[in-house]
Amino acid sequence: IRMNDLKKIKLEMTRFLMAYRFALDEMNTKINILKDEFNYMHDYNPIEHVTSRLKSPESIVKKMIHKNCAFTLPAIKETIRDIAGIRITVSFRKDIYEISKMIASQKDIRVVETKDYIEQPKKNGYQSYHMIVEIPIFMSDREEKVYVEIQIRTIAMDFWASLEHKIYYKYNKDVPNRLRDELQEAATVATALDKKMEQLHKEITEYKEASTIIDNDEENA
Numbered sequence: 162i163r164m165n166d167l168k169k170i171k172l173e174m175t176r177f178l179m180a181y182r183f184a185l186d187e188m189n190t191k192i193n194i195l196k197d198e199f200n201y202m203h204d205y206n207p208i209e210h211v212t213s214r215l216k217s218p219e220s221i222v223k224k225m226i227h228k229n230c231a232f233t234l235p236a237i238k239e240t241i242r243d244i245a246g247i248r249i250t251v252s253f254r255k256d257i258y259e260i261s262k263m264i265a266s267q268k269d270i271r272v273v274e275t276k277d278y279i280e281q282p283k284k285n286g287y288q289s290y291h292m293i294v295e296i297p298i299f300m301s302d303r304e305e306k307v308y309v310e311i312q313i314r315t316i317a318m319d320f321w322a323s324l325e326h327k328i329y330y331k332y333n334k335d336v337p338n339r340l341r342d343e344l345q346e347a348a349t350v351a352t353a354l355d356k357k358m359e360q361l362h363k364e365i366t367e368y369k370e371a372s373t374i375i376d377n378d379e380e381n382a
């Protein structure tokens with residue numbers, strides 16, 4: 162490879178990854194708007210926190226090898242759809258579906274794929290709602306469509322996933338059976354906690370609504 166070719170490849174790669182950074186910025190703005198709007202409409206904020214990350218070049222290459230992906234930018238784009246990733250942690254299970262619907266209904270967003278690991282948790286107990294969306298990015302001389310992976314989960318699901326991730330890597334992906342079983346059990350406990358908190362929240366909301374009606378009636382009397 163000549164020096165000039167190398168320079169060209171580097172430039173193309175940088176531009177390729179830049180588009181994903183812009184996509185993350187754009188998605189973060191969209192989510193911030195949703196957060197403020199949701200707050201206004203429902204007087205509580207379902208979004209606990211949002212994190213985003215660009216997949217590292219090492220991890221992109223690892224996944225390419227794993228998926229037998231050709232070393233061309235179009236192939237990488239189609240095969241590795243989680244180069245740009247956003248994780249939204251919400252308060253309650255039902256918020257997951259509300260937020261995902263809000264995202265899906267935006268005109269410039271195309272939902273390419275969804276995976277509902279809440280309806281159907283993974284064998285190890287992992288729960289989360291995944292969406293791959295495609296959004297347009299406007300560059301100086303062209304428009305580019307970029308994939309972003311959005312993971313939406315509750316705090317309990319997130320707690321479980323981050324611990325499981327640590328254990329998985331600590332044991333070099335070969336987790337002892339006893340720990341596997343205990344992780345599965347912990348996932349069941351996390352689901353029960355989520356359901357309990359959701360029920361409590363529902364009761365409190367109903368109580369608040371009922372007392373507002375009584376207050377209004379008293380004022381009107």
Ligand code: 0O2
Nearest residue numbers: 216220242243246276283285287291312321322323325326
């Ligand atoms: P990282 O470090 O988060 O980027 P795909 O190859 O993406 O089409 P895959 O891998 O089956 O198919 O996609 P899936 O199931 O949608 O999961 C992708 C991401 O979800 C993972 O990204 C993790 O972030 C998360 N995830 C999936 N399964 C588990 C799990 O069992 N435990 C935990 N803790 N997280 C999980 P990466 O690329 O693996 O890692």
